[in-house]
Amino acid sequence: MPIYVQHEVLGRIPDVFNAEAIWQAPGLALFSRRPLLRDLLERSPREHRGRAATRCFSHVTLMLPQEEVDDDYHLTRGARARELAQTLAALHQKDFGDLLGSDQVRYDVLGKDELAPGEVEVRFGHAVYLPAPDEKALFNVSVSRDSAVWKPVCAVYPSQRLALIGGSEGAASYVASGWPFGGDSAILLLNDGPDAQPVVQMRPKDAFDCNFDASQGHYVIKAKGSSASARLLLKITRSSSAPPAARPAPQRSASTAAAVAGTASPSRAAVWQARPQAQADSSDLTAVPQPTRRPAPRSGETDATYAPMLQRQRVSLVALALPRLSRYRDTGATALEVPFSHTLGLNADPAAGRAISFLVNDSDELYACTDSGRQRITAPASFTPVDARAIRVLPAPPAMAERYCATVSLVQPLSTGVAPGARLAFGRGSPALAALRVLDSPRFLGSGNNASADRIGLSRNAFSFEAAPQGFKIGRQSASQALYHLDERMEFVASIGEASADAPYLLPAGHHLVAGHYVLRFDV
Structure with a gap:
C-alpha cells in the first residue's frame, strides 16, 4: 500500500517554537546530522521523475508537547505558535518554491499530550490536507x-x-x-x-x-x-453550505423525508389516581390470555372445517407508539425506554444484552441508545444494529402529534388469534390480548412509584372489539381513552370518538388501532 501519510517524530529540539531548529540543522555535516523537516520533505516528494523530484508536498501538520502549547496560549495568546507556522511556511516556500507550482504552503500547529519535552511530530503526505481560512466543508x-x-x-x-x-x-x-x-x-x-x-x-x-x-x-x-x-x-x-450535486452519483446516500409537524385540539392528559387497595392490587396482577373456547362440532362437521376460520381472525402488535411524557409530568415519569435484543425482538429482561433501545424523556426528546452511548434522533429514521435487519422509527401522524413523539415498527410483530362472535375488551384490567401488552412492567418506565408503563395513556378498560365478516366492531369504553384509526399503510384515518357496543366503530380488516403505546392490526 502506498504511504498516504508521512509521519515522523523529531527529537532533541531545544526550543520547539524555533522554526530553524525544526527545519534544518546548522552546519554542513550532512551525513552525521539527524533528519529534520526539510530533509523529510526532500526525501519524500509528492511526485518524481526517476530520482528527480518534480513536485513537493505543501501541507504540513506540526504537533508540539501539549504543555508547551498551553503555556504559549496562556502567556502570548498563541503568538509563538502562529509565528512558528508563518516562519516554516516562508522557509518552505524559499527552499521548494520551484516544486510547488500553484500550491499554497499551509502549516498548522497543534498540541499533543503523548509528546515528551523537546519532541515535535510532523505529518504530511497525499492524504494530509489543511483547508484555507475561508474554505467551507463539502x-x-x-x-x-x-x-x-x-x-x-x-x-x-x-x-x-x-x-x-x-x-x-x-x-x-x-x-x-x-x-x-x-x-x-x-x-x-x-x-x-x-x-x-x-x-x-x-x-x-x-x-x-x-x-x-x-x-x-x-x-x-x-x-x-x-x-x-x-x-x-x-x-x-x-454539508449544508456545499453546492448541490450537478449529477446523480452511482452510489448516493438515501435521503430522508422531513417529518411533517401538525397540531390537534388540546386536551388534558389522563393521569393515574390513587384507587382503593382492592382495585390497585387487581390492576397489578399478571394478565393471562383467555383460552379460546371452541364450540362443539355439529353433525357432519369436523375440526378441519373449523380451525382455518380461527387462524384467519387475528390481532397483531406491529408497532409501539412513544408518548410525549411532558403530558404526564404529574405522574413523576421521567423517561420511557424500549430495548431490543440482538435479534431485534423486544427485550424485557434487563440482564440480557441489548442491541439498541429507544428512549423518550420528560422533555419529549427522542434518543437511540446502544453500548456506544446515546444520540438524539428525529423521525423518520432507520437503524441496523445487526446485519440484514433494520428497525424503523416513524413520525407520529400530525393528528396524533399532540400525544405521541414517534412510532417504532417491530421487526418481529406479535400475534394472537381471536374467536369469532365473542366481544372482548382491551386494557390494563382485561386479560384479553394480554400477551400483546408488552410494556406492562415498571422495567420500561423511569418514575419514583414503581408503576407499569401501561399506566401512561392506557385505561383499565380502553375499548371492546368483536370480529365480524366486515371487519372488527370497536367500542370505546373509557371517556379518557384516545383511540386512533390507521389504514393498512399506518396512515391516519380518524380519531375514534363516540363508539359503543350498540353503535360500534367498524375497523376494516388489515387496518390498525392505536391505544396507549400499542399499534394493533386487526385481520379477518
Whole structure:
C-alpha cells in the first residue's frame, strides 16, 4: 500500500517554537546530522521523475508537547505558535518554491499530550490536507458500530483529493472512534469534486467487504472471515453550505423525508389516581390470555372445517407508539425506554444484552441508545444494529402529534388469534390480548412509584372489539381513552370518538388501532 501519510517524530529540539531548529540543522555535516523537516520533505516528494523530484508536498501538520502549547496560549495568546507556522511556511516556500507550482504552503500547529519535552511530530503526505481560512466543508464523514450512535470523523473540502481514515494517528490522516479492525487497515476516501459522491475503498482492498446500503444511506464495512461484531458503518453527508450535486452519483446516500409537524385540539392528559387497595392490587396482577373456547362440532362437521376460520381472525402488535411524557409530568415519569435484543425482538429482561433501545424523556426528546452511548434522533429514521435487519422509527401522524413523539415498527410483530362472535375488551384490567401488552412492567418506565408503563395513556378498560365478516366492531369504553384509526399503510384515518357496543366503530380488516403505546392490526 502506498504511504498516504508521512509521519515522523523529531527529537532533541531545544526550543520547539524555533522554526530553524525544526527545519534544518546548522552546519554542513550532512551525513552525521539527524533528519529534520526539510530533509523529510526532500526525501519524500509528492511526485518524481526517476530520482528527480518534480513536485513537493505543501501541507504540513506540526504537533508540539501539549504543555508547551498551553503555556504559549496562556502567556502570548498563541503568538509563538502562529509565528512558528508563518516562519516554516516562508522557509518552505524559499527552499521548494520551484516544486510547488500553484500550491499554497499551509502549516498548522497543534498540541499533543503523548509528546515528551523537546519532541515535535510532523505529518504530511497525499492524504494530509489543511483547508484555507475561508474554505467551507463539502462533505462530513461519521462512523458507527450500530447505526444509532454516530461519531464524527472529519470534514472533506472541495480541493481535498484524499482522506485516509484508520484506528491510529500514526498511519492515517483521521482516526475513527471504535475502530474494530487492525492497525494496518484503513478507509481511503477519494473526492472527485462537488458534483460527485466520494469513492470509498478499503486498504488492504482484498481483506474487506465494503458495500453501500442504499436503503440506510451508509457503507457497511466488514473484514472477510471475521465475526459479525467486527463491522463499521460509514456515512458521508453533504454539508449544508456545499453546492448541490450537478449529477446523480452511482452510489448516493438515501435521503430522508422531513417529518411533517401538525397540531390537534388540546386536551388534558389522563393521569393515574390513587384507587382503593382492592382495585390497585387487581390492576397489578399478571394478565393471562383467555383460552379460546371452541364450540362443539355439529353433525357432519369436523375440526378441519373449523380451525382455518380461527387462524384467519387475528390481532397483531406491529408497532409501539412513544408518548410525549411532558403530558404526564404529574405522574413523576421521567423517561420511557424500549430495548431490543440482538435479534431485534423486544427485550424485557434487563440482564440480557441489548442491541439498541429507544428512549423518550420528560422533555419529549427522542434518543437511540446502544453500548456506544446515546444520540438524539428525529423521525423518520432507520437503524441496523445487526446485519440484514433494520428497525424503523416513524413520525407520529400530525393528528396524533399532540400525544405521541414517534412510532417504532417491530421487526418481529406479535400475534394472537381471536374467536369469532365473542366481544372482548382491551386494557390494563382485561386479560384479553394480554400477551400483546408488552410494556406492562415498571422495567420500561423511569418514575419514583414503581408503576407499569401501561399506566401512561392506557385505561383499565380502553375499548371492546368483536370480529365480524366486515371487519372488527370497536367500542370505546373509557371517556379518557384516545383511540386512533390507521389504514393498512399506518396512515391516519380518524380519531375514534363516540363508539359503543350498540353503535360500534367498524375497523376494516388489515387496518390498525392505536391505544396507549400499542399499534394493533386487526385481520379477518
